[in-house]
Amino acid sequence: MPVLELDQLVKRYGKNKVPAVDHFSYRFENGVYGLLGPNGAGKTTLLRLITGGLLPDAGTVFYNGQDIDELGAMYRADLGYMPQQQQLYDTFSVRRFLFYFAALKGLKKKEAKEKIAELLSLTGLTKKAGVLLKTLSGGMKQRVLLCAALLNDPKLLILDEPTAGLDPKERMHIKNYIYRIACEKTVLIATHVIPDIEQIAREVLFMQHGRVVLSGRPDEVIKKVQDKIFEVVISRNAYEHLSEMYPINRVSGEREDRIHVRVISDAPPTAFEAAPADVSLEDVYLYLDSLTSPSMQDGAVP
Numbered sequence: 001m002p003v004l005e006l007d008q009l010v011k012r013y014g015k016n017k018v019p020a021v022d023h024f025s026y027r028f029e030n031g032v033y034g035l036l037g038p039n040g041a042g043k044t045t046l047l048r049l050i051t052g053g054l055l056p057d058a059g060t061v062f063y064n065g066q067d068i069d070e071l072g073a074m075y076r077a078d079l080g081y082m083p084q085q086q087q088l089y090d091t092f093s094v095r096r097f098l099f100y101f102a103a104l105k106g107l108k109k110k111e112a113k114e115k116i117a118e119l120l121s122l123t124g125l126t127k128k129a130g131v132l133l134k135t136l137s138g139g140m141k142q143r144v145l146l147c148a149a150l151l152n153d154p155k156l157l158i159l160d161e162p163t164a165g166l167d168p169k170e171r172m173h174i175k176n177y178i179y180r181i182a183c184e185k186t187v188l189i190a191t192h193v194i195p196d197i198e199q200i201a202r203e204v205l206f207m208q209h210g211r212v213v214l215s216g217r218p219d220e221v222i223k224k225v226q227d228k229i230f231e232v233v234i235s236r237n238a239y240e241h242l243s244e245m246y247p248i249n250r251v252s253g254e255r256e257d258r259i260h261v262r263v264i265s266d267a268p269p270t271a272f273e274a275a276p277a278d279v280s281l282e283d284v285y286l287y288l289d290s291l292t293s294p295s296m297q298d299g300a301v302p
């Protein structure tokens with residue numbers, strides 16, 4: 001069972017800049033981990049430190065108790081990495097692209113042939129094997145990239161925004177594949193599409209300004225903010241008044257001129273008819289965000 005341990009990782013870009021990753025420590029074991037955070041939180045930088053593509057200014061990445069710098073090729077043999085918005089070789093066919101990647105990863109031809117057939121089948125791309133990459137939809141391209149990351153049967157799989165730019169059905173496909181292959185692996189997924197990891201993550205890590213601000217099992221982190229999210233039912237006219245008083249999470253529908261609004265508040269909003277809300281990971285994310293940005297409300301009813 002792979003164990004990945006990050007010990008006080010620091011990465012600064014340029015001289016004396018605010019660190020993109022700031023004394024980040026965490027232990028990852030078997031299962032899916034969701035790394036959540038706004039743009040610029042440091043997710044991609046952290047993943048690149050983990051994959052060894054970027055060297056930290058301080059701190060160490062340990063894989064099964066050994067420094068990854070010392071493990072070198074042995075570490076890379078266990079690693080699969082799907083970077084964000086990777087350039088595809090548009091004039092390659094799916095099969096040619098995967099053979100090319102397999103060669104880079106040191107797979108023998110026969111081994112590559114078997115593995116590629118297996119992965120194309122797993123991701124529903126068998127019929128597309130001979131098709132040029134440039135003719136594929138965004139979702140199919142993402143699946144090809146996932147196949148490329150899986151060629152060496154990695155024990156540690158790092159995925160950076162694997163569902164970026166996909167429609168809901170394509171996102172669901174990718175999510176299901178990840179879930180199917182996740183057993184016996186450590187899978188770390190950076191995303192800001194929370195529903196993509198909501199049901200499959202063993203643990204979630206909320207990252208802001210290069211640090212973990214909250215982490216744990218989804219039910220544990222939800223429990224931490226359970227008493228801070230309220231559902232308020234108000235008239236459309238009262239919305240503006242409410243949004244001036246509280247950060248608003250979301251508006252969830254209008255019936256007979258009454259709208260359901262989620263607000264963040266340490267105590268139940270007294271001036272309104274309010275009830276504790278059924279909290280989701282998205283609420284946790286927005287709650288943490290509200291702690292750092294004083295005004296979340298946009299003042300507009302969609």
Ligand code: ADP
Pocket residue numbers: 013014020037038039040041042043044045046
């Ligand atoms: P995320 O993936 O969460 O959006 P990033 O790791 O891409 O965050 O970025 C974290 C911070 O580091 C941001 O402030 C970003 O502007 C900065 N940054 C990222 N890459 C570079 C780079 N190559 N050079 C300079 N600054 C960078």
